[in-house]
Amino acid sequence: MKIRTRYAPSPTGRMHVGNLRTALYEYLVAKHEGGDFLLRIEDTDQERYVEGAVDLIYESLKDAGLSHDEGPDIGGEVGPYVQSERVKSGIYQKYAEELVAKKEAYYCFCTKERLESLKQNIDGKEVLMYDKHCLSLTEEEVQEKLAAGVPHVIRQNNPREGKTVFHDELYGDIEVDNAELDDMILIKSDGYPTYNFANVVDDHLMGITHVVRGNEYISSTPKYNRLYEAFGWEIPVYIHCPLITDEEHKKLSKRSGHSSFEDLTDLGFLPEVVVNFVALLGWSPEDNREILSLSDLVECFDYHRISKSPAVFDYQKLRWMNGEYIKAMDPQRFYDMAAAEIKKAVPGFEGDEDKLRKIASMVQSRVELVSDIPEMIGFLEELPDYDTALYCHKKMKTDEASSAGVLKEILPFLESLEDYHNDALYAKISEWITEHGYKNGYVLWPLRIALSGQATTPCGATEILELLGKEESLSRIRKGAELLASK
RNA sequence: GGCUCGUUGGUCAAGCGGUUAAGACGCCGCCCUCUCACGGCGGAAACAGCGGUUCGAUUCCGCUACGGGCUACCA
Numbered sequence: 001m002k003i004r005t006r007y008a009p010s011p012t013g014r015m016h017v018g019n020l021r022t023a024l025y026e027y028l029v030a031k032h033e034g035g036d037f038l039l040r041i042e043d044t045d046q047e048r049y050v051e052g053a054v055d056l057i058y059e060s061l062k063d064a065g066l067s068h069d070e071g072p073d074i075g076g077e078v079g080p081y082v083q084s085e086r087v088k089s090g091i092y093q094k095y096a097e098e099l100v101a102k103k104e105a106y107y108c109f110c111t112k113e114r115l116e117s118l119k120q121n122i123d124g125k126e127v128l129m130y131d132k133h134c135l136s137l138t139e140e141e142v143q144e145k146l147a148a149g150v151p152h153v154i155r156q157n158n159p160r161e162g163k164t165v166f167h168d169e170l171y172g173d174i175e176v177d178n179a180e181l182d183d184m185i186l187i188k189s190d191g192y193p194t195y196n197f198a199n200v201v202d203d204h205l206m207g208i209t210h211v212v213r214g215n216e217y218i219s220s221t222p223k224y225n226r227l228y229e230a231f232g233w234e235i236p237v238y239i240h241c242p243l244i245t246d247e248e249h250k251k252l253s254k255r256s257g258h259s260s261f262e263d264l265t266d267l268g269f270l271p272e273v274v275v276n277f278v279a280l281l282g283w284s285p286e287d288n289r290e291i292l293s294l295s296d297l298v299e300c301f302d303y304h305r306i307s308k309s310p311a312v313f314d315y316q317k318l319r320w321m322n323g324e325y326i327k328a329m330d331p332q333r334f335y336d337m338a339a340a341e342i343k344k345a346v347p348g349f350e351g352d353e354d355k356l357r358k359i360a361s362m363v364q365s366r367v368e369l370v371s372d373i374p375e376m377i378g379f380l381e382e383l384p385d386y387d388t389a390l391y392c393h394k395k396m397k398t399d400e401a402s403s404a405g406v407l408k409e410i411l412p413f414l415e416s417l418e419d420y421h422n423d424a425l426y427a428k429i430s431e432w433i434t435e436h437g438y439k440n441g442y443v444l445w446p447l448r449i450a451l452s453g454q455a456t457t458p459c460g461a462t463e464i465l466e467l468l469g470k471e472e473s474l475s476r477i478r479k480g481a482e483l484l485a486s487k
Numbered sequence: 488g489g490c491u492c493g494u495u496g497g498u499c500a501a502g503c504g505g506u507u508a509a510g511a512c513g514c515c516g517c518c519c520u521c522u523c524a525c526g527g528c529g530g531a532a533a534c535a536g537c538g539g540u541u542c543g544a545u546u547c548c549g550c551u552a553c554g555g556g557c558u559a560c561c562a
Contacts, residue, residue, distance in 0.1 A: 010562055045561055112560090122488045127558055129489095153560060171492070180490050180558090188560040195562045219491055219557040242493080242555095249554065277499095280511095284500055288510050307500080310555060314498050317512040327525075366524045376523095393522085426521080433521095444521035456523040463521090 003035030004209050007061070007068070008199070010042045011053035014260035015060040017313065018214060018244045018252055021278040025241055026212045027066045028279075028301040035209075039071030040202060041082040044192045054082075060261050063271045065294045078206045083198050092193035095201050095231070096154045096186050104230040105186055107142050108134040109152045130155065130183045154187040156197075156223060164222040168238045170306055171215075176222045184223055196220060200227045208236055212303075215240040216251075239303055242282045243310045252313055264318075268369040273322045281311040291324060323368035335360045338370045345374035346381040355467055362459045379452045380467055383476050386453035388487055396441035403446035404484035407477055409436070410443065414477065420470050425462040450480030 007023040009015070015023075030037040039061065043049055058073060070076025080086055099105035110133055119128045135157065137145075145152065158181040165175045186197040193201070203211060218240050228235045244252045252259050264274050276292055284307075285292065285300045292300075326334060338360050342349075349355050359380070363373055378384070391403035398406075413432055417425070433443050448461035451473060457464065465473045 008562090012562085042562070048561065115560090120488090122558095125488085125558080127488080129558080174491075176490070182558075185560050190560075192560085194560070199562085214556090215492070216556050217562090240492090245555080247498085251556075280499070282499095286501095288501080290499095290511060309493050311500090312498055314512070317499065320512055362524095365526095396522090429521085440521055448522060452522090454522090458523070460521040460523095 001209060003030050003033045004038065004207050005030040005035065005212055006038045006040050006203070006206065006208050007066070008040040008042050008202075009057055010045065010048065010195075011057060012048045012050050013053055014056060014262045016252070016260050017264070017274070017278055020060070020064060020261045020274070021244060021281060022212060022214055022241060023061065023066055024064070024275060024279055024297075025239070025283070025301075025303065025306070026210075028297055029210050029212055029239065029303050031298045032301045032303075036069040037066070038076065038206065038208075039068040039073075039081060040206065041072055041084075042195060042198065043082060043084045044087070044188075044195060044198055046084075046190075046192070056262070063265065064261065064275050065272070083193070083202065086198075086202070087192055091205070092187060092198060092201060093191070096193070096197065099156070099186070099227075099230055100154060102230060103157060104226075105154050105156050106135050107137070107146065107152050108155045108183075108185075109137075109145050109150050110134060128182075132157075132183060135183075151189045153185045153189050155183040155185055156227065158183055158223065158226060164226060166221050166225045166235070166238065168218070168221075168240050169303065170239060170241075170308055171218070174218065174221070176219075178222075181223050181226070184220075196223065197227070200224050203236060204228070204231070204233045210237045210239060212239045212241065215242055239306065241306055242308055244278075244281050244313050245310050247312060249310070249312065259313075268371050269318065269322050270325050273318070273325050276325075277318050277321050281313065282307050291321070291328075319368040326367060327365050329364070331357075331361060331364065334364050338363065338373060341370045341373045342377065345377050348381050349467075358463075358467065362463065366458050376458050379454055379457065380464070383451075383479070384453040386449070388483055390449045390453070390455055391446050391484065393441070393445050396445040397439070398442055398445050400484055400487055402442070403449070404481060404487075406438070406443050406446050407450055407481040407484065410447070411474070411477055411481065414465075414470075415474060417470075420466055420473075422463050422466045425465050426460075429462060446480070447477070450477045 005026040007026050009019055009023075027037045029035075039057070041054055041057070054072070061068065068074070070078070070081065072079075072081040080089075086092070096105060100107065108130075114133070115128065115130075118131060119126045121127075134155075159178045162178045163175050164178055164181065165173055167173050184196050185194050187193055221238060221240075225235055246252050261271075261274060265271055272293065275294060276297075279292065279297050280290060283301075283305055286302070286305070289296070335357055339356065342356055342359055342363075346359070349359070359377055363376060366376065367373055388400050392399045410432065417428060419425070429443070430440070433440060444461045448457060448464065449455075451461060451464040451468065459467075468476070
């Protein structure tokens with residue numbers, strides 16, 4: 001049988017990385033076997049609905065490369081794919097009534113106040129277990145209230161005895177006492193189904209074979225199974241994934257900062273990096289590879305290898321991975337991506353395509369995010385104020401006095417040079433250094449400090465000479481010499 | 488509180504009865520080197536605890552501890 005999975009988000013905002021990973025696993029479970037991946041919008045909570053969020057879902061999915069085979073935007077055989085539209089056709093109501101007829105569900109007219117009075121405060125948490133109060137209503141009483149338009153919901157009727165077992169592909173069999181099963185609401189008083197109900201009905205109607213979701217749903221799964229059984233429907237394969245947590249080991253939330261796919265891409269993380277990274281949070285391939293494209297993932301994804309324990313979202317490693325992708329990137333693509341950032345940092349180079357490209361190539365192996373660039377190359381635009389202590393370097397055997405001497409000594413030579421291209425420069429200067437009996441570092445270190453005013457730069461002294469050009473370079477070196485002389 | 492799930496270095500994560508307990512990020516050191524980065528080499532760093540089962544447990548079972556999740560007319 002062809003595998004069918006679904007990603008069923010609620011349109012409430014940006015795509016959380018936990019949801020992204022769930023979507024990814026759903027996609028991979030299906031695609032690894034050549035199955036279908038569908039998108040269903042679960043907008044049964046009008047309170048939480050956020051305008052534009054559906055478009056955001058389409059965009060995120062597209063950026064992540066998770067293209068769906070069926071969905072609201074592209075249609076399909078089992079539509080509509082938006083639950084609010086399905087409500088209009090009355091399917092949830094119809095199925096709920098079927099359950100009522102089978103005594104697997106019942107109408108409940110309890111008021112908010114009564115429900116409130118049922119709540120118990122345990123450990124500072126409000127806990128409510130419905131007491132089946134309305135189950136005792138007679139058929140006549142129910143019809144009367146219904147006719148009178150008394151607000152009501154439909155609740156699942158769970159037994160108080162016995163056990164319910166369900167099977168999860170990762171966790172195995174999980175058994176729960178039926179007494180633990182609350183009579184959850186199937187149809188809300190506004191006529192909309194709850195997630196708990198719509199989810200089961202739609203998964204069945206849409207032919208979903210593998211239900212992949214976060215393991216926060218494990219505890220409600222027995223109730224879903226009772227629903228499937230009550231209808232006589234085939235129970236899907238369950239794959240509950242471990243949660244992704246923050247550094248505090250708490251479920252990743254909006255509070256923990258950059259927790260959505262869009263937040264991350266806004267920061268400069270490549271979509272394919274986020275996908276790659278998130279795939280490895282809770283799953284690993286058989287071999288040791290870590291850099292995996294989406295198609296690599298499709299090829300080697302085996303859901304049996306999904307782990308059971310939660311994973312901490314390690315921002316540090318995400319950065320590393322982004323750096324890996326950048327290093328492996330085609331230089332042209334990197335340039336296209338970084339050019340704006342570079343021009344912003346060194347506006348003086350605007351228009352000098354050649355130098356901009358040189359800067360890009362220097363920086364490509366050194367950044368993890370393009371936003372790291374400005375800080376790295378700002379000195380090219382303007383020499384920062386610096387402390388002459390920078391001239392001291394133990395390994396290079398330089399100090400302020402030696403540097404003052406070297407700078408003064410090499411200045412006329414640099415003035416005499418015409419070709420300020422790196423290779424020529426490096427050859428000539430090396431020659432000069434040898435002739436004067438110095439070591440490379442002894443001369444190049446102070447030179448680089450004078451040119452950049454920084455202890456570390458993304459390139460060597462001669463490359464800075466080339467980028468700055470003769471005039472600016474000489475002026476900086478003179479300035480350095482003066483600075484040292486004044487000490 | 489109840490139910491339920493989990494627990495290998497700081498983090499991700501191999502391992503599925505016998506291993507010197509992989510690898511990656513991060514950290515440290517060395518090499519390369521016109522600084523840094525890249526690259527190369529090396530290092531520190533883990534089976535939560537206690538009982539079983541077994542000739543033998545990181546691996547199987549139980550208990551404890553710790554952590555997570557659920558306990559809504561949210562999904």
